[in-house]
Structures are given as structure tokens and as C-alpha cells.
Amino acid sequence: MSAPSAREVAFETVRAVHADDAYANLLLPKLIARAGLSTADSALATELAYGTLRRQGTYDAVIAAAADRATDRIDPVVLDALRVGVHQLLSTRIASHAAVNETVEIVRGAAGRPAAGFANAVLRRVSRDTPGDWMARVESSARSDDERLALHAAHPVWVIRALRRALAAEGRVDELDALLAADNAAPRVMMAALPGLADVPEGHTAALYSPFGFLAGSGDPGPLVRSSGGRLRVQDEGSQLAALALTRARPVADGERWLDLCAGPGGKTAILAAEALAHGARLEANELVPARARLVRHALAGVPGEIPVSEADGRERAASSPGAYDRILVDAPCTGLGALRRRPEARWRKAPGDVPALSALQTELLDAAIAALAPGGIVAYVTCSPHLAETAAVVGDVLHRHGDAVAQLDARAVVQDVALRPIDLAVPTDGSGRAQLWPHRHGTDAMSITLLQRR
Structure with a gap:
């Protein structure tokens, strides 16, 4: 055969x-x-x-x-x-x-x-x-302008409307066509050199914003990953910036305790682990799904030392350690509408009815993480989705219920400080400190980054 x-x-x-x-x-x-x-x-x-x-x-x-x-x-x-x-x-x-x-x-x-x-x-x-x-x-059969756009741009109508609202929340709804086109363009393969453990290899083009990101060359990046022992890895630049927003939101004190609450598949976990190793912090990771927990352990293979990976519901895992952590990453399960360039089938898999359950879970995870923070501790709430129900609405609900016990930090300022060059991060019309990355504007996944601090 x-x-x-x-x-x-x-x-x-x-x-x-x-x-x-x-x-x-x-x-x-x-x-x-x-x-x-x-x-x-x-x-x-x-x-x-x-x-x-x-x-x-x-x-x-x-x-x-x-x-x-x-x-x-x-x-x-x-x-x-x-x-x-x-x-x-x-x-x-x-x-x-x-x-x-x-x-x-x-x-x-x-x-x-x-x-x-x-x-x-x-x-x-x-x-x-x-x-x-x-x-x-086929466009002549459309019953509305949005249906016509959906056929032209190959996005479900509900996704187009969600993306339009997310752009409107920045006063940039005129960028919708550029965003839809970026979703349909094959992205170049971005890689990360784990900070303090590897350098960007010679001959590779450095990322625009991430201090340790670089573009893979032509061909399969697998041999480069394997030869580095996992210290060079494939990872979207937006994910790199999201992890650094937590680790570099303020100077790290020796002995800090960190938690990656929803760690699978482990890309951000590896960056947190390298940063923790460099600054004297201790990292723990958690992932509910056993198969994804195995991916987290594999992702951590390139970082020296023992990093415990638990397999539990993130809400229960956080509740078991009240006031224990100085930094927590909540990379929450979401619709994934920000990664449609790299996961092309995702746009057809989700439906509007999936959003309420996901936003409820996201809210519960963020609540649990805040309770697990030590006084002064910081949680980074991250979604690979710009959908307002999964970003601004979740954060607004949590802040309303926690009142003066929690303050929102300026995530845009933190990302600007981390980035290699100025990065165009729009101020949301709600005046929040949320940082929203975009494929058409930044060449990254549409990553939403919010930083909250327990007073």
C-alpha cells in the first residue's frame, strides 16, 4: 500500500x-x-x-x-x-x-x-x-448584511457580532474587516526561549514585543524544540506577554508562592516556572483534565527542579489554600475566539449558547483565585477570547461583589513595560485597566489580560 x-x-x-x-x-x-x-x-x-x-x-x-x-x-x-x-x-x-x-x-x-x-x-x-x-x-442568498459578511469572511454570524462588540468597546469597530481577514491568514510560527534558561538562536528574527520570543524558521520546529530539551518552544507571542504580565507586574520577593490554576497545556506554566526559578519564587500548577496535566508536566521538562502538578477542579484547588499565594494565573477555559488563526475549526465548534456556562465558570474560578491570594497578592485573569461576556463582564461582576477588597491594576501599563517596543493597546470605553491584544493589530492571538490585586 x-x-x-x-x-x-x-x-x-x-x-x-x-x-x-x-x-x-x-x-x-x-x-x-x-x-x-x-x-x-x-x-x-x-x-x-x-x-x-x-x-x-x-x-x-x-x-x-x-x-x-x-x-x-x-x-x-x-x-x-x-x-x-x-x-x-x-x-x-x-x-x-x-x-x-x-x-x-x-x-x-x-x-x-x-x-x-x-x-x-x-x-x-x-x-x-x-x-x-x-x-x-452564495452572498446573494444572504438575508442580512451580517449573513453576507459571514459568507464572505467565513465566520459564523454570532462570532462576527461578538467581535464587532469587542472592537466597539475600544472605539475601533472600523477594524472589523481587518480582524476577520487576519483570522483567515495563516500565522507564522512563533517560539519562546524560556527566560534565564535559553537564548534566541542565532539567525532567527526576534518577536516584535516579547523579550524572549522569536520566529521559527521554515520547516518543522520540532527538531529545534527537542534539541533544546524543551527550553525553546512553540508559543504565541500573546501568551508570552500574558504570562509576563503576571510575573513582572511588580518586583518578585524571595520566597513568593505562585499558582497556575488552569495550567493545561502548559505553555504559560513553563514561562512562569522559568521566571519563578530566576527570582526565587515557588510555582505550583493545577489542571483538571489528566491528559492536559500530562502535557503540563511535559512542558515543564525543560525547567530544573520539581514543580508539583495537581489534577483537581480549579475552584476546589484554590479553595483548599485560602490566602496562600502571592500570584495566581487564571488562564480560564473560554470560547477560544481569539485563536481562530491557529485553530481554524474552533469558529464552527462553539455556539452562542456555550457562552453563559463558560462565563459562569470563569467567574467562579476568578472568585476562588482571589480568595486564595495573600494580602497584596495579584491574579492575572486571561482568556484567549475578546468576547465581552468572557472578559469585561466577568471582571466587572467580580469587582462589584468584592468591593474595596480587590483593586484592578493597569495591565496595559504592565504590558507596555514588558514589551520590547511601544504597543498599541486601546483604552476600553469602560475605563478599565484591561489589556486586549489582537491578531490584526499586534500579530498575536486576541488575548485579554486583566490584573487584580487583593488589598
């Missing part, structure tokens, strides 16, 4: 995302390695898988029109193959005949000859018109 092609690897990734709730950014590198793809074919598989997942909503509208039936009436295996095929036809320079023929062969192998005939008819129908013609056709 021959090794899978780049198109087959892309199809297998897309299929696993929909059938098994797989994460493309975790699965795809494994499938590429298993298939032994060349550098060029690895790049093709990545573009096909990520591009298909990013623009899934738009491609589904095209497929429904070309097939003259709703996508929920198409076999899921065939639908995923069609999505990959349509991406090739509408968004790449791959020759139409190659895109059609290769996709039909994938369908034949996965679903049989009749399904292959159906796929062939749909793809040939798509190939007869230009991408512009298809966009005009």
Missing part, C-alpha cells in the same frame, strides 16, 4: 475534526510524519486542511448550491472530501482537473463508486464558474 498523499492527509484531518472532535493543530503534524511527506507536500497538506476548515461555512454554501441539496443530506464522509476539493478549486492555484480527479479518487476509496460519481458531478459544477461568481451567488 502506498503512503498517503498530501490531499489524503488533509482529508483525513478534516474527517477526524468532524467525526472525532480532533484538533487539527495536534493531529495534522502526526499524520504528516506518519505519511513521510516531503517539505513541499507537508506545506500542501497543511494549506488544504487549514484552509478547508477556515472557510468551511462558505464552502458548504457553495456545495449546497452546486449539489442542489442541503449539506445535511450529503454523507458526512463525502461532504468532507468535497470541502477539501472545493477549497482547491476556489482558493488555490491547483489545476481544476487535478483537484477534481484526486478528490473523486478519495471519495471512491472512502465511500464507494456511486458516491464518487456524485462527487465528480458536484466538483465539475463548481469548476465551471470562477471563485468570484460563486461568492456572488
Whole structure:
């Protein structure tokens, strides 16, 4: 049996995302390695898988029109193959005949000859018109301007509205189109050299803002990570700045006790551990999900010393140690709307109904963390989402209930002090000290950073 092609690897990734709730950014590198793809074919598989997942909503509208039936009436295996095929036809320079023929062969192998005939008819129908013609056709069916924008920018309507409100809270709603475009652009791979334990390797371009961030070179960064013993690691620049906002919000006193309350998968934990080691603090980590706790332990392998990682509900973990910690990171579970560049399928997985439960959990975690702070202690509340219900609303609710016992610090000023150069951080219209990073403005995930201090 021959090794899978780049198109087959892309199809297998897309299929696993929909059938098994797989994460493309975790699965795809494994499938590429298993298939032994060349550098060029690895790049093709990545573009096909990520591009298909990013623009899934738009491609589904095209497929429904070309097939003259709703996508929920198409076999899921065939639908995923069609999505990959349509991406090739509408968004790449791959020759139409190659895109059609290769996709039909994938369908034949996965679903049989009749399904292959159906796929062939749909793809040939798509190939007869230009991408512009298809966009005009599907957009003409939209019932509102937001639906039209959703098809054009390949974001669910509810996500577009949430992002618009988040930008409006900074008085910058005119940046919406730039933000949506940034979500659909493949980000360059950013890495971190753990502070005090590694330096940025020669020949690599330093990050714009993080003092220990740098751009990975072309190709797989895995060998560089492995050869460094984990002291060089892949990590978004926004995540690096969020961790540093906590560790450098004020000078560290010797013997401070720190807690990473929701540590998985461990990228920020590794930075906290390196900073704690450099300044004489003691770090503890906690992660509820055992598989993610294992990732945290793996992430900490490059930091000398023993760092305990507990596996408990963060609310209970914090409640077990009232007044014990000088700094706590609450990197809360969230919708992930700030990481749509790197997790393209995330926009289609969440729904508006997910937000209330998440914001309630975020509020409870932040409440518990505040109770676990020593007097004068600082908690960094971080979400990889700019959704106001997960950021401003959670913080506002917590501050209202805690009254004078908790003060909000100026996270923007802290991030400015940490950054290598001036960084454009808008002042929210509510006057809070929250720092909001953006992919279109800063080249980072849309990370929200709030610093609270227990009086």
C-alpha cells in the first residue's frame, strides 16, 4: 500500500475534526510524519486542511448550491472530501482537473463508486464558474448584511457580532474587516526561549514585543524544540506577554508562592516556572483534565527542579489554600475566539449558547483565585477570547461583589513595560485597566489580560 498523499492527509484531518472532535493543530503534524511527506507536500497538506476548515461555512454554501441539496443530506464522509476539493478549486492555484480527479479518487476509496460519481458531478459544477461568481451567488442568498459578511469572511454570524462588540468597546469597530481577514491568514510560527534558561538562536528574527520570543524558521520546529530539551518552544507571542504580565507586574520577593490554576497545556506554566526559578519564587500548577496535566508536566521538562502538578477542579484547588499565594494565573477555559488563526475549526465548534456556562465558570474560578491570594497578592485573569461576556463582564461582576477588597491594576501599563517596543493597546470605553491584544493589530492571538490585586 502506498503512503498517503498530501490531499489524503488533509482529508483525513478534516474527517477526524468532524467525526472525532480532533484538533487539527495536534493531529495534522502526526499524520504528516506518519505519511513521510516531503517539505513541499507537508506545506500542501497543511494549506488544504487549514484552509478547508477556515472557510468551511462558505464552502458548504457553495456545495449546497452546486449539489442542489442541503449539506445535511450529503454523507458526512463525502461532504468532507468535497470541502477539501472545493477549497482547491476556489482558493488555490491547483489545476481544476487535478483537484477534481484526486478528490473523486478519495471519495471512491472512502465511500464507494456511486458516491464518487456524485462527487465528480458536484466538483465539475463548481469548476465551471470562477471563485468570484460563486461568492456572488452564495452572498446573494444572504438575508442580512451580517449573513453576507459571514459568507464572505467565513465566520459564523454570532462570532462576527461578538467581535464587532469587542472592537466597539475600544472605539475601533472600523477594524472589523481587518480582524476577520487576519483570522483567515495563516500565522507564522512563533517560539519562546524560556527566560534565564535559553537564548534566541542565532539567525532567527526576534518577536516584535516579547523579550524572549522569536520566529521559527521554515520547516518543522520540532527538531529545534527537542534539541533544546524543551527550553525553546512553540508559543504565541500573546501568551508570552500574558504570562509576563503576571510575573513582572511588580518586583518578585524571595520566597513568593505562585499558582497556575488552569495550567493545561502548559505553555504559560513553563514561562512562569522559568521566571519563578530566576527570582526565587515557588510555582505550583493545577489542571483538571489528566491528559492536559500530562502535557503540563511535559512542558515543564525543560525547567530544573520539581514543580508539583495537581489534577483537581480549579475552584476546589484554590479553595483548599485560602490566602496562600502571592500570584495566581487564571488562564480560564473560554470560547477560544481569539485563536481562530491557529485553530481554524474552533469558529464552527462553539455556539452562542456555550457562552453563559463558560462565563459562569470563569467567574467562579476568578472568585476562588482571589480568595486564595495573600494580602497584596495579584491574579492575572486571561482568556484567549475578546468576547465581552468572557472578559469585561466577568471582571466587572467580580469587582462589584468584592468591593474595596480587590483593586484592578493597569495591565496595559504592565504590558507596555514588558514589551520590547511601544504597543498599541486601546483604552476600553469602560475605563478599565484591561489589556486586549489582537491578531490584526499586534500579530498575536486576541488575548485579554486583566490584573487584580487583593488589598
